[in-house]
Amino acid sequence: MRVLVTGGAGFIGSHLVDRLVEEGYEVVVVDNLSTGRKENVNPRAEFIRRDLKEPGWGAGLRADVVFHFAANPEVRVSTTEPRVHFEENMVATFNVLEWARASGVRTVVFASSSTVYGDARVMPTPEDHPLEPISVYGAAKAAGETMCAAYARLYGVRCLALRYANVVGPRMRHGALYDFLMKLRKRPEELEVLGDGTQRKSYLHVEEAVEATLRAWRKFEETGEPYLALNVGNFDAASVLDLARAAAEAMGLSPQIKLRPATSDGRGWPGDVKYMLLSIRRIVELTGWRPRLNSLETAKRAAAELVKELTW
Template identity: 55%
Template sequence: MGETILITGGAGFIGSHMVDRLVNEGFKVRVIDNLSSGRLENLKHLGTSIEAMIGDLKKPEDALKAVDGVDAVFHFAANPEVRVSTTNPETHFNENVVATFNLLEAMRRRGVKELVFASSSSVYGEPSEIPVGEDAPIRPVSVYGASKAACENLIHAYTRLYGIRAVVLRYANVVGPRLRHGVVWDFMNKLRTNPRELEVLGNGTQVRSYIYIDDAVEATILAWRKASDAFNVFNVASEDWITVDEVAKIVIETMGLKDVKIIHKPVAHGVGWLGDVKKIALKIERLKALGFKPKLNSAQAVKETVLGMM
C-alpha cells in the first residue's frame, strides 16, 4: 500500500485502536503522543511495526517533524476529560486548540492534504431535542466542547484556503478496552474501592449514547474512505441511548455485585458537574448512508466494556 499515516494521540484510547486497524490494513503508521493521557503499553504489542514519537503538538517544531513525509493525518490528540475544563480551562485551550492549529500549520507547510479529526458530541451543548443531526446549532456549554468547535472551524478554514480534505467525526461516548476516563471507568473504579456503594454524579437521569470502540473505528475508516467533500462532518454513535442510572445498573450486574447502594450527587438541573449536559444523543443517518451499521447498542457496548476491563 505504501501510504504513511500519522496518528496524533496514538497512544491514547481511540488513537491506539486506530493504530491497530491501520497497521492491520497494511499502512505505515507513525504515532506522536505527549503521554499526558496516552500510554505506551497500548502500543507495545505492535513492537517495531510502527514509528512511535514522543512529542508535543503544542511545540510547532514537533508538529513539523511529525507530519514530515506522511500522506494523511488522523488527529486524535486532545485532553479527553470534559470535567477538567471547568477547573482548568487553559488545559483544553492548549491541548486542543493550540495543538490543532500547530498541526494544521505543519500540514500546510509540508503539503499534507488529508485530515481526519476526532471531534465530539459536546459541540452541540444542551440540544432542545434528541437525537441531533450534524446541521444542529453548535452551542457548547463546556470549554472542552468549545475547544472542539474551535478546532472544527480552524479545520474548515484550512480546507477552504489550502486545499486540505477533512473528515470531522463527532463521537458520542466511545467505550471499550483501554478506556481510562468517563463514566464506565469511573464506576468500575469506585466499585472496586467500595463494592457496597456507588456515587453517581448527577441525578442519574442524564441521557447518553454509547458506542463500542470497534464500531467507532469502523465508522471512522468508512467516513475517511467514502466522504467526498472538502469538509465532511459525521456523527458517530449507536442508534439508541440510555441513562446514567442504567449504565450504573449494567456495571453493577456485570461485575457480579448485589445490594449496591446508589447515591446521587447532582449539581444544577440534575447534571453531575458544571458543563455536563442533561441529554445528548446523535442521528447517524449520514454514516448509515455510507453503509455503516453499529454492531452493538449502548447497553451492549457498556457491558462488553466492563467484561473486557474486569
C-alpha cells in the same frame, strides 16, 4: 500510504492504529504520553514522543493523512481548568493544521465530539444543528472544527470532522464507566453517581467507532468536498444509572447507589450535557456502516472487557 495518528497511544487512537497496521498502512504515532501509554502502541507502528503544544512538533515528519486524535478528553477538567483545554485542544489542533499545511498533508481526520451541540434542541441531533457548546471542551472541539474547515477551503488540507458520541471499550482510562469501576474497586458496597441518574447518552463500542471512522474516511477521500462533519454514534441512548448497573454487574456486585446532582437540573457537573442522542443517518447513508450493539449492550460489553483487562 503513510498515516500519522496523533494520540495513537491513547484509548481510541491505539485501536485505530491497530486497524490501520492490520490493513497494511505505514503508521506513525505521535503522542506525549500525558494520558496515553506506550504499551498501547502497536509494535508495527513507529512511535515518536512529542508534544503537539510545541509549534515545532512536526519537524522532520511526513505523512499523507493525519488522524488527529490527541486531546485532553476530560470534559469535567475543562470546567475547572479552561486554559488546559485551550492549550491541549485548541493550540495543539492549530499546530497540527499548521504542520499539515506546511508539509503538504492531503487529509486531516479530526476527532470531534457530540459536545459541540451543547443542550441540543433536536433529538436525534443532526449535523446541521447549531453548535452551542456548554463546556470549554465542547467549545474547543467546535473551534477545532471551524479551524479545520477554514484550512480545507483556504489551503487545500481537506478535513473530515467526526463527532463521536461516548466511545467505550478496552484501554479506556477515563469517562463515567471507568470511574464507576474504579469507585467500586475502592468501595464495593456503595457507588456514587454524579448527577440525578437520569442523564441519557449514546454509547458506541470502540471497535465500532474505528470501523465507522475508516469507512467515513474512505468515502470522504472519494468525494471532492474540502470539508465534511459527520456524527458517529448509536441509534439509542442509555441512562447513567444503566451504566452504573452495568459496571456493578460486570464486577458481580450489588452496591447501594448514591446520586450526587451537581446542578439544580440534575447534571453530573456544570457543563455536563444531560441528554445526547446523535442522528447517524448521514454516516449510515454515506457509508453503509451501522452499529451492531445498542447503547446498553455496548456498556455491558465494555464493562466486562474492562473488568477483565484491569488487575483487580
